[in-house]
Amino acid sequence: MKQPTWVKLAAHLFLIAGSAVMLFPFIWTIATSLKDLSEVFTYPPRFVGERLKFENYSAMIERFPFFRFSFNSLKITVIVTIVQLITSSMAGYVFARLRFRFREGLFGLYLATLMIPPQVTMIPNFILMKFYGLMDTHAALILPMLVSAFGTFLLRQFFITIPDSLEEAAKIDGCTPFGIYWRIFVPLSKPAMATLGIFIIMGTWNDFINPLIFLNSMDKMTLTLGLANMQGMYSTDWPSLMAATGLSVLPIIIVFLFAQDLFVRGVTLSGLKGE
Amino acid sequence: MKLKADGTNPLNMNNPDGSNVRVMTSGVKFMKLAKPLLYRDGIWAFLMLLPNLLGFLMFVLLPVVATFVISFASWDLTSNFKFVGVDNYTHLLADETFHQVLWNTIYFTAVSVPIGIVISLFLANVLNQKLRFIRFYRAAFFIPVISSMVAVAVIWQWIYNPQYGLLNYALSWLGITGPTWLTSTKWAMIGIMITAIWKSLGFNMLIFLAGLQGISESYYEAAEIDGAKWYSKFWNITVPLLSPTTFFVTVMAIINSFQVFDTVYLMTQGGPARTTSVLVYYIYQNAFQYFQMGYASAIAYVLFFIVLMITLLQFWRQNRSNVY
Numbered sequence: 001m002k003q004p005t006w007v008k009l010a011a012h013l014f015l016i017a018g019s020a021v022m023l024f025p026f027i028w029t030i031a032t033s034l035k036d037l038s039e040v041f042t043y044p045p046r047f048v049g050e051r052l053k054f055e056n057y058s059a060m061i062e063r064f065p066f067f068r069f070s071f072n073s074l075k076i077t078v079i080v081t082i083v084q085l086i087t088s089s090m091a092g093y094v095f096a097r098l099r100f101r102f103r104e105g106l107f108g109l110y111l112a113t114l115m116i117p118p119q120v121t122m123i124p125n126f127i128l129m130k131f132y133g134l135m136d137t138h139a140a141l142i143l144p145m146l147v148s149a150f151g152t153f154l155l156r157q158f159f160i161t162i163p164d165s166l167e168e169a170a171k172i173d174g175c176t177p178f179g180i181y182w183r184i185f186v187p188l189s190k191p192a193m194a195t196l197g198i199f200i201i202m203g204t205w206n207d208f209i210n211p212l213i214f215l216n217s218m219d220k221m222t223l224t225l226g227l228a229n230m231q232g233m234y235s236t237d238w239p240s241l242m243a244a245t246g247l248s249v250l251p252i253i254i255v256f257l258f259a260q261d262l263f264v265r266g267v268t269l270s271g272l273k274g275e
Numbered sequence: 276m277k278l279k280a281d282g283t284n285p286l287n288m289n290n291p292d293g294s295n296v297r298v299m300t301s302g303v304k305f306m307k308l309a310k311p312l313l314y315r316d317g318i319w320a321f322l323m324l325l326p327n328l329l330g331f332l333m334f335v336l337l338p339v340v341a342t343f344v345i346s347f348a349s350w351d352l353t354s355n356f357k358f359v360g361v362d363n364y365t366h367l368l369a370d371e372t373f374h375q376v377l378w379n380t381i382y383f384t385a386v387s388v389p390i391g392i393v394i395s396l397f398l399a400n401v402l403n404q405k406l407r408f409i410r411f412y413r414a415a416f417f418i419p420v421i422s423s424m425v426a427v428a429v430i431w432q433w434i435y436n437p438q439y440g441l442l443n444y445a446l447s448w449l450g451i452t453g454p455t456w457l458t459s460t461k462w463a464m465i466g467i468m469i470t471a472i473w474k475s476l477g478f479n480m481l482i483f484l485a486g487l488q489g490i491s492e493s494y495y496e497a498a499e500i501d502g503a504k505w506y507s508k509f510w511n512i513t514v515p516l517l518s519p520t521t522f523f524v525t526v527m528a529i530i531n532s533f534q535v536f537d538t539v540y541l542m543t544q545g546g547p548a549r550t551t552s553v554l555v556y557y558i559y560q561n562a563f564q565y566f567q568m569g570y571a572s573a574i575a576y577v578l579f580f581i582v583l584m585i586t587l588l589q590f591w592r593q594n595r596s597n598v599y
Contacts, residue, residue, distance in 0.1 A: 008404070008406065011404065012408075014401055015401060015402070015406075015408075015412045018398065018412070018415070018416065019411070019412055019415035019416070021473070022415045022416050022418065022419055022473070022476075022477070023415050023418065025419075025427075025430045025431065025434060026418065026422075026430070028430070028433075028434070028441060029433075032433065040439065041438075041439055042439070043438065044444055044447075045439060045441060086326075087326050087327040088327070090323040090326070090327065091324050091328070093323065094319075094320045094323050094324045098316040098317075098319060098320040098323075099316045099317075099320075100316055100320040100321070101317075103320075106328075109336070110331065113331075113335050113339065115582060115583060115586040116335075116339055116579060116582075117530075117534050117575075117578055117582050118534075119534065119536075119558055119575050119578060120338070120339055120575045120578070120579050121334065121338035121339060121342070122338075122562070122575075123338070123341075123342055123345065123558075123562050123568060123572055123575060124337065124338035124341035124342055124345070125334060125338055126563070127568070128333075128334075128338075130352070143330075143334065144330075144334040146326075146330050147326070147327050147329075147330025147331050147334065149331065149335060152327060176313055176314060177314070177316060177319035177320075178319055178323065181323070202421055205423070206421075206422075206423035206425075208423065208424060208425055208537045208540075208541075209536055209537065209540075212540075213563055223423075224424075225425075227425045227429065228425050228428075231429055231432075231541075238433060241429055242429070242430075242433070245426045245429045245430060248423065248426050249422045249423065252421050252422065253418060253421065253422070256414070256417070256418070256421050257414065260410065260413070260414060260417075263417065263421070264413070264417075264481060267478060267481045267485075268481065268482065268485040
């Protein structure tokens with residue numbers, strides 16, 4: 001569709017204004033993190049202070065176990081992402097390709113749980129962790145997230161689109177079902193796995209309610225819970241708070257900028273789920 | 276066996292390296308024998324499904340049943356587990372806090388979902404043309420989506436600060452004295468809605484964009500030949516052809532709104548005077564602050580029921596919408 005120049009110009013103006021609304025809070029976060037505490041409480045607000053106080057960052061890191069929190073978040077995210085990709089792809093392959101009794105019924109059960117709100121399983125999971133003495137451990141966060149019905153469903157849907165002919169040849173060649181999964185399905189599903197991986201990373205890194213329920217001690221906390229806690233402790237020290245906030249979103253923004261197309265595909269894929 | 280990078284099958288029968296011969300002979304060998312254990316689907320299905328199934332049973336299926344059972348009991352996590360029949364559910368009917376919380380959730384959904392959808396639909400239409408810097412715009416709208424709600428909540432609390440916040444400063448340019456936002460019984464929920472819309476805009480926009488790109492250009496070209504104006508093209512082509520996507524986005528947004536928690540917990544703790552307390556926040560309070568597991572489970576099942584009804588609406592629509 002050809003658009004006249006004025007339409008494009010109007011679109012650009014509109015999108016620039018929109019982008020400003022979206023990005024300005026983040027820019028303001030960085031600006032605030034570089035101000036002196038006294039300069040934060042001025043009216044009218046000033047965009048930059050007398051001097052850029054980069055030492056706010058080192059002061060924040062000294063007072064606040066920022067790296068500990070980041071490490072905890074990273075550890076949990078890496079474990080959950082890798083294991084969930086393995087369990088989801090193996091089960092997705094089984095549901096897509098192998099013949100066995102109860103297959104349809106079992107897959108139906110997985111599908112049915114997709115519409116269950118996570119709050120429904122939260123309470124028994126809490127009780128379970130308490131019973132096994134796993135409160136205030138990372139295991140309590142990791143274990144329930146190692147398996148996902150959504151991930152299994154997503155990869156199964158991808159695997160059924162892979163043509164039979166590829167594995168027929170491998171079967172004749174004496175490949176076991178696991179061999180077919182490992183040598184044919186895994187390499188072919190790299191884009192789908194990457195998309196699912198992005199979803200898992202985002203969900204785990206940004207998770208708040210589970211760390212809130214399961215963790216108590218400072219040295220176990222994830223970045224989200226630590227940040228929320230910090231807000232409670234230094235509620236008026238906006239420069240430090242903003243320094244921590246800015247640093248906490250930085251990794252995921254970097255991942256996003258490198259893999260923008262994967263994110264877009266992931267969202268589109270989740271959108272297609274409903275069609 | 277390795278697959279080539281381009282996805283072609285190296286076991287191609289025309290393979291010049293002679294591997295086709297090997298394929299043929301081994302094939303004959305296996306056909307003669309009964310299928311050995313190592314090649315039976317059932318065994319591999321069991322082995323490869325086992326880890327997933329264990330996790331699924333333990334952390335999904337069992338809890339769903341357990342919550343249902345607990346919802347008929349009174350339990351504070353100590354040994355005083357007692358079945359009380361439907362008491363928790365009848366209590367819900369009389370509990371004024373629950374009514375307020377349910378009403379707040381509906382209010383939040385009814386206002387933020389339509390506004391969010393109209394804006395993101397508009398944005399997607401603006402973005403759906405050959406523009407420069409499109410990757411930049413898309414990224415700008417998507418960064419709030421990928422940021423954690425905790426970070427977003429910290430940032431917006433500062434923006435909503437009545438004295439030093441940006442929002443009231445901007446309003447003062449227009450000669451408006453801004454409200455106290457998150458501490459005002461009237462404006463706190465609106466503040467939560469603005470933040471929620473701002474955060475989810477990019478997500479809905481991307482799904483709309485995918486839907487728009489699925490509409491064939493030929494419709495618009497035909498309309499142009501007939502001399503249709505942009506607004507009539509929008510109303511008569513875009514809106515009807517996009518309606519499955521719109522319906523899907525709406526259903527997803529409603530479901531997500533009913534599950535809102537982080538925003539409320541972090542920005543207002545349900546206050547002031549419970550005006551921003553929502554269903555999941557009330558579940559959280561009952562379960563993990565008052566340790567009333569039975570009552571919390573009952574509320575969780577009410578939420579489940581609501582979400583189920585909305586999801587069924589989507590299924591019903593899917594089965595009916597073979598029109599397009």
